[in-house]
Structures are given as C-alpha cells and as structure tokens.
C-alpha cells in the first residue's frame with residue numbers, strides 16, 4: 346500500500362517533529378510555538394493556503410487535489426495542546442518545561458497530521474480539497490468550539506470531518522471505531538446549599554446544611570438509577586464537598602457540592618440537568634434549606650456518523666487489517682464533538698500499545714503508531730475524494 350510505504354520513509358522526520366513538540370509543551374490557547382512550527386512546516390510542504398489565528402491560535406492548511414471535479418472538501422483535525430502535569434517518563438525527549446507535558450499524545454496527533462499534509466501536498470492524488478486543522482485548547486478550553494465559532498466550517502466549506510486519538514492498551518498501529526457515541530457529553534455542576542448555621546449542640550436552632558448536603562448527595566444517585574432508562578448510560582459523581590466552617594462544633598451556614606455529569610445522548614443529558622436541579626432544590630426545601638444549582642454544559646457527545654464510520658473503518662482496515670469495531674464508548678469528553686455537530690464525520694482510536702494511560706505522568710506517545718496514523722489521515726482524503 347503506497348501510503349504506508351511513504352510514511353515508513355517519512356517516519357524519522359515525523360518522529361523528530363513529534364519529539365520537538367514533546368520537549369516544548371504548551372497549554373490551552375498558549376500554543377504559540379507549536380502553532381508557529383505547524384504553520385512553518387505547512388508552508389514548507391507547499392500547502393495552497395495556510396491561515397493562523399483561527400479560534401485564537403488554531404492553524405488551517407489547504408491542499409488542493411490534482412483535480413476538483415467533486416467540489417468537495419474533507420477536514421482532518423488534530424489537537425496541539427499539552428497538560429499541566431510534571432513529566433516522569435525519563436525519556437531523552439522529555440518535557441523541558443517543569444509542570445507541563447504532552448500527557449495525552451496531542452504531540453503525536455499534530456505530527457501525524459503534519460506527515461499526512463506533507464504526503465498529500467507531494468502527491469495530490471485526489472479530486473477535491475483537503476483541509477488540515479490544528480486546534481488549540483482541547484484539554485478543557487473548548488478550542489474546537491472556538492474554531493467553529495471563528496467560521497471554520499463556512500470559511501473552508503468543509504463537508505466532512507475526520508479526527509483521531511491514540512489509545513493506550515490497543516495494539517500499536519491498530520484501530521478501533523464504532524458508529525454513534527464515541528465519547529461522552531461532559532458537564533459539571535455546582536450546588537450551593539444554604540441553611541442556618543449555628544452551635545452544633547443546638548441543632549433545633551439551626552437548619553443543618555451538612556445533613557441537607559448529605560441527603561442531596563445520596564438522592565442524586567436516584568437520577569441515574571430511577572430516572573434514566575436502564576439501557577442508556579449516565580454518570581453523576583459528586584467530587585467535592587466544602588463548607589465555610591473548620592470547627593467540630595459549628596453547623597456551617599453554607600455547604601458547596603461540585604461534581605460531573607456524563608451522558609451519551611442529548612435526551613439523557615437533558616434529563617441529567619433537569620434531574621440534578623430538581624433533586625437538589627427539592628431535597629433542600631424538604632430540609633428547610635435552599636439549594637442553588639449551577640449546571641454548566643461542557644463538551645457535547647462525540648457522535649460518529651454511521652456512514653462516515655464505515656468509510657473510516659474501511660481506510661483503517663486497508664492499513665492495519667483487522668480492526669476493533671465492538672468497542673465501548675468512553676465517558677471522557679472530547680471537543681472534536683463541536684466539529685462533528687456541524688458536519689458528518691468520524692473519530693477513531695489508533696493503538697498506542699502497552700503504555701501508561703493518557704493523563705498519567707509516565708505516559709508517552711508511541712512513535713511506532715505514526716505510519717498507521719498518518720496513513721489513515723491521508724487515506725481518508727484519497728478514499729473520500731477518489732482521483733478521477
């Protein structure tokens with residue numbers, strides 16, 4: 346398979362880019378060095394257009410095929426940002442920035458998409474336009490949304506989006522994909538319980554906020570177990586309980602609860618928001634207290650289009666042979682979801698082999714995955730825009 350052979354040749358070069366990004370991690374929208382290097386390389390490859398500053402620090406490159414009878418545009422997306430974690434890999438290319446590291450492999454995603462861009466600009470063996478998208482701030486900053494809001498879809502007239510993430514535990518260079526939800530909607534909530542503080546030996550003169558908060562924590566689990574269809578998926582986790590008191594003998598005036606709510610479809614997501622609000626406010630009222638719920642919607646469900654998933658799986662099979670299609674969705678969040686909400690497309694896992702899990706200080710992207718990952722990105726363009 347020609348794509349694969351070319352990427353075997355390009356492997357040392359792509360690996361060098363990857364390790365350079367790894368040594369110089371940047372957080373959220375502050376990916377100035379990384380985006381600068383990406384834009385510089387895209388120009389070197391001879392991309393027809395390179396635009397920086399999309400969604401603050403995103404980069405978009407355009408590669409026109411040999412012909413454009415189809416008039417169609419395929420968007421390929423990678424993320425560029427690192428995490429506020431102190432690296433413990435001991436690798437020769439370890440982070441040079443204390444407290445920051447590429448612990449999710451976005452250095453690898455960026456390098457693989459650069460490799461695909463180089464190959465596509467060299468060969469142009471497709472009928473239409475390839476748009477390579479490098480986004481900032483995947484790790485909690487909503488960089489994908491920022492690029493969409495900056496006109497990504499309309500400015501470049503993108504018809505389909507394809508994205509990839511590495512997955513530890515999956516054999517290196519193999520793939521996993523499924524139609525429908527791949528990653529969860531990731532929302533968070535703050536519940537402020539207010540009662541009447543006072544002397545802990547005189548509870549009858551108080552409205553006990555800690556008891557009220559405890560009842561709310563227990564009752565919230567009934568939203569998942571009693572309100573959501575048992576054949577659907579949802580998670581509510583209360584993760585922080587804090588009060589304004591540090592004393593053993595004071596009933597606090599205010600107790601704050603913080604947590605996360607995860608779901609795999611829009612209806613369940615609405616039920617979680619409604620249910621958490623209903624249970625918290627009414628349990629508080631039953632106890633004579635009040636609860637104010639601030640429910641904040643985060644990244645939406647990462648939803649693979651059925652047909653696009655089949656196309657993505659076919660390209661992956663051509664590279665890796667057998668691929669995994671019976672995988673379960675993950676309850677983590679991913680902001681490529683904002684692009685998939687605009688146009689059909691698919692998100693695929695590429696195996697990172699037997700490494701530490703992402704977001705762990707001992708994690709490192711596996712460079713052996715590069716030929717497969719870069720081949721898939723490039724292969725999606727050639728498969729969806731076949732040369733006449």
Ligand code: NI
Nearest residue numbers: 449450451510
């Ligand atoms: Ni990631």
